[in-house]
Amino acid sequence: MDKIFNYIDGQLVPSKSNKWIENVEPATGQTYSLIPDSDHEDVELAFSSAEEAFKEWSQKPVQERSDIMLKISSLIEENKAFLAEAESRDNGKPVGLAKTIDIPRAASNMKFFATGILHYASESHQLNDVAINYTLRKPIGVVGCISPWNLPLYLFTWKIAPALAAGNTVVAKPSEITPMTAFLFSEICIEAGLPKGVLNIVHGYGPKVGAPITEHKGIKAISFTGGTKTGEQIAKVAAPMFKKLSLELGGKNPNIIFDDCNFDKAVSTSVLSSFANQGQICLCGSRIFVQEKIYEKFKAEFVKKVQNLTIGDPKNKDTKIGALVSKDHIEKVQSYIELAKQEGGTILTGGKIVSIEGRCKKGYFLEPTVIEGLSYDCRTNQEEIFGPVVTLNTFQTEDEVLMYANSTPYGLSSTVWTENITKANRMSKALDAGIVWVNCWLVRDLRTPFGGVKNSGVGREGGFNAFNFFTEQTNVCISY
Numbered sequence: 001m002d003k004i005f006n007y008i009d010g011q012l013v014p015s016k017s018n019k020w021i022e023n024v025e026p027a028t029g030q031t032y033s034l035i036p037d038s039d040h041e042d043v044e045l046a047f048s049s050a051e052e053a054f055k056e057w058s059q060k061p062v063q064e065r066s067d068i069m070l071k072i073s074s075l076i077e078e079n080k081a082f083l084a085e086a087e088s089r090d091n092g093k094p095v096g097l098a099k100t101i102d103i104p105r106a107a108s109n110m111k112f113f114a115t116g117i118l119h120y121a122s123e124s125h126q127l128n129d130v131a132i133n134y135t136l137r138k139p140i141g142v143v144g145c146i147s148p149w150n151l152p153l154y155l156f157t158w159k160i161a162p163a164l165a166a167g168n169t170v171v172a173k174p175s176e177i178t179p180m181t182a183f184l185f186s187e188i189c190i191e192a193g194l195p196k197g198v199l200n201i202v203h204g205y206g207p208k209v210g211a212p213i214t215e216h217k218g219i220k221a222i223s224f225t226g227g228t229k230t231g232e233q234i235a236k237v238a239a240p241m242f243k244k245l246s247l248e249l250g251g252k253n254p255n256i257i258f259d260d261c262n263f264d265k266a267v268s269t270s271v272l273s274s275f276a277n278q279g280q281i282c283l284c285g286s287r288i289f290v291q292e293k294i295y296e297k298f299k300a301e302f303v304k305k306v307q308n309l310t311i312g313d314p315k316n317k318d319t320k321i322g323a324l325v326s327k328d329h330i331e332k333v334q335s336y337i338e339l340a341k342q343e344g345g346t347i348l349t350g351g352k353i354v355s356i357e358g359r360c361k362k363g364y365f366l367e368p369t370v371i372e373g374l375s376y377d378c379r380t381n382q383e384e385i386f387g388p389v390v391t392l393n394t395f396q397t398e399d400e401v402l403m404y405a406n407s408t409p410y411g412l413s414s415t416v417w418t419e420n421i422t423k424a425n426r427m428s429k430a431l432d433a434g435i436v437w438v439n440c441w442l443v444r445d446l447r448t449p450f451g452g453v454k455n456s457g458v459g460r461e462g463g464f465n466a467f468n469f470f471t472e473q474t475n476v477c478i479s480y
């Protein structure tokens with residue numbers, strides 16, 4: 001059985017306890033590798049190494065840091081096919097998606113922040129003829145990066161890259177559900193010549209590895225992406241220690257379709273924004289609101305397209321819907337489909353487990369599911385399901401749909417479909433969301449602020465926001 005190792009002090013090592021966790025391939029339901037079941041001892045070793053490495057890494061000329069990161073980026077690109085296959089196997093996502101989205105994005109995260117840091121400047125403020133202020137921006141020290149399973153290498157690198165570029169050293173923890181590409185990434189870092197201790201990757205469960213990272217007195221900042229409940233726990237621990245916190249959490253995003261939209265584009269993009277990655281993207285639009293006049297037409301076209309999505313082995317290049325990430329997760333999603341029925345919803349399509357002949361017989365496959373007839377404030381329409389399940393809802397006026405859209409505790413992203421620019425602007429301003437897409441979805445410019453409002457998170461990542469997070473400021477005031 002393949003083994004995944006921790007990456008500590010430049011070495012690939014098992015956990016101190018030498019205990020292992022089984023890593024399951026979602027498409028087959030079979031264990032295919034073992035993950036170190038690490039704990040606070042391993043976190044301590046990782047921290048000590050990162051603390052030592054900080055002395056040199058933080059002083060290294062920025063161009064040298066950038067060069068090493070660019071080498072890592074190139075190696076990701078060179079190994080794109082292999083990494084995509086590994087990601088698909090570990091997560092259940094279609095290999096085509098991993099090849100076109102996950103892995104290229106991991107490479108561009110490294111490249112973007114490696115080059116971005118070369119253009120990062122701090123401010124100065126002149127106070128009449130009294131004094132000049134300038135702001136020093138210094139790396140924080142050892143920082144913690146904790147990431148989820150849905151976009152494994154994509155989100156792992158999204159955090160690590162700005163942290164390293166800004167001169168910090170890192171103790172990172174990928175999700176125990178999808179650890180493989182983080183492990184392969186550690187091999188790439190070694191090959192690229194990343195000095196030992198600059199990045200340490202500790203594998204294992206959240207409470208045994210993530211919690212000790214959060215609780216560690218020497219780790220001064222935590223960048224976390226994951227569920228809102230976990231974010232809450234992290235905030236409780238980190239706040240009294242006055243740690244810097246960036247929390248990218250859950251969502252329940254509205255997809256709002258006005259009757260003056262570009263209909264064909266709205267329908268086809270909505271299929272993607274509902275079911276890409278089996279609906280397991282924090283930015284998926286899981287509540288679709290369609291204006292009354294086009295509701296029936298939209299419903300018919302949307303359901304037809306959803307029924308044409310190919311569900312199958314993630315290894316097949318034609319597969320559009322792969323496996324859900326785990327047995328626990330598919331059961332959770334199924335429980336929401338049952339709840340939706342109890343709440344009076346009608347399943348328009350989907351709702352059932354899919355059995356695939358051959359190697360995927362025991363995999364976690366679920367039909368993409370579309371439900372209508374629910375009230376905007378029922379649990380199905382308020383709680384994050386994070387699977388291939390969307391609801392169709394109708395509305396008449398802008399005010400009404402705004403009330404529905406903003407009614408959840410979340411505020412990550414929203415999508416608005418209209419050809420009326422004034423309406424689009426009005427809606428964008430009124431929606432409770434960190435990101436609003438108008439007539440598109442998941443179009444990402446890495447320079448823009450990324451994050452949510454309300455229970456979807458605290459802080460913004462992306463572009464210089466990430467460098468601002470991963471640096472500490474000192475204002476120097478010099479009298480004339």
Ligand code: NAD
Nearest residue numbers: 147148149174175206210211226227230248249250251282
């Ligand atoms: P999760 O919160 O269960 O786990 C995320 C990470 O936190 C994992 O590495 C996990 O091991 C670790 N963890 C668990 N308990 C911990 C603890 N007590 N202390 C520290 N770390 C701990 O989330 P998940 O199920 O892996 O991911 C799905 C969630 O992530 C969804 O809610 C989704 O919306 C959210 N998400 C948000 C974004 C965003 O950018 N806002 C992006 C992707 C996913």
